[in-house]
Amino acid sequence: MCRHLVYLGPPVSLAALLFDPPHGLVRQSWAPLDMRGGGTVNADGFGVAWYADAPDPVRYRRSTPIWADAALPALAASTRSGAVLAAVRSATVGMPVVETAAAPFAEGRWLFSHNGAVPGWPETLVPLAEGLPVRDLLTLDAPTDAALLWALVRHQLRTGVPPDLAIAATVRMVAAAVPGSRLNLMLTDGVTAVASTAGHALSVRTGPGSVLISSEPLDDDPAWAGVPDGRLVVATTDELHLRPIGELA
Numbered sequence: 001m002c003r004h005l006v007y008l009g010p011p012v013s014l015a016a017l018l019f020d021p022p023h024g025l026v027r028q029s030w031a032p033l034d035m036r037g038g039g040t041v042n043a044d045g046f047g048v049a050w051y052a053d054a055p056d057p058v059r060y061r062r063s064t065p066i067w068a069d070a071a072l073p074a075l076a077a078s079t080r081s082g083a084v085l086a087a088v089r090s091a092t093v094g095m096p097v098v099e100t101a102a103a104p105f106a107e108g109r110w111l112f113s114h115n116g117a118v119p120g121w122p123e124t125l126v127p128l129a130e131g132l133p134v135r136d137l138l139t140l141d142a143p144t145d146a147a148l149l150w151a152l153v154r155h156q157l158r159t160g161v162p163p164d165l166a167i168a169a170t171v172r173m174v175a176a177a178v179p180g181s182r183l184n185l186m187l188t189d190g191v192t193a194v195a196s197t198a199g200h201a202l203s204v205r206t207g208p209g210s211v212l213i214s215s216e217p218l219d220d221d222p223a224w225a226g227v228p229d230g231r232l233v234v235a236t237t238d239e240l241h242l243r244p245i246g247e248l249a
Helices: 025-030 072-078 123-129 134-138 145-158 163-177
Strands: 003-013 046-050 058-062 080-088 105-107 110-117 182-188 193-196 203-207 210-214 231-235 240-244
Touching (some): 003 025, 003 110, 003 193, 110 145, 123 163, 145 163, 145 182, 163 193, 163 231, 193 210
Antiparallel strands (some): 003 080, 110 182, 193 231, 203 210, 231 240
16 A cells, blocks of 8 residues: 655655655655555655645656655755655556556645555445546546545535545545445645544654654654544644544534
């Protein structure tokens, strides 16, 4: 499966999240510690998005392994941001390995990532897909379960549903429709970060005015705390809340 992270806090270099830590996202791409549900490496693309001076975030996505991108180290070392979402991908068998299939997915200020899988794709998600506008189905980023999950979340955001409720509702309805789905979702607008645990590991580290949520700890700092399964994490630079997904309706 995939690995992803979201950071909110004082500006840091992208390298401080991807390359510098002993178990940063680049190392997680080829030496993950907790690949539940199968897979050994995350070599099927990657994406990094960060918030700068423009209204919308900047995205850098590729279909190649993150360790094979010769331009990324210099870019990561020279780019600083106080809000970052990044992911490395392990594609489910049969799904395309293309740049547009790599998270983060985006619309406006929103960024989204999925770590997990929906068994029986695409047939099992047809009933939920039928509730989306046809235009959204025709313009999916890629024919993947992650892109369809993003469409489900995005549709709720567009109708004014708060981000935590949009993520919780999507996890609940997909889990009900397709038991056994693994649905660690991540969403941010650069101010608030929301992440779910449903079938995969997730850890959180808070610091003075900062929060880092990641599939796996980036180092051995004792401040890292594991998030129990079935929880929703809602965080800003000042607050962190964990609630059972079933309580959010």
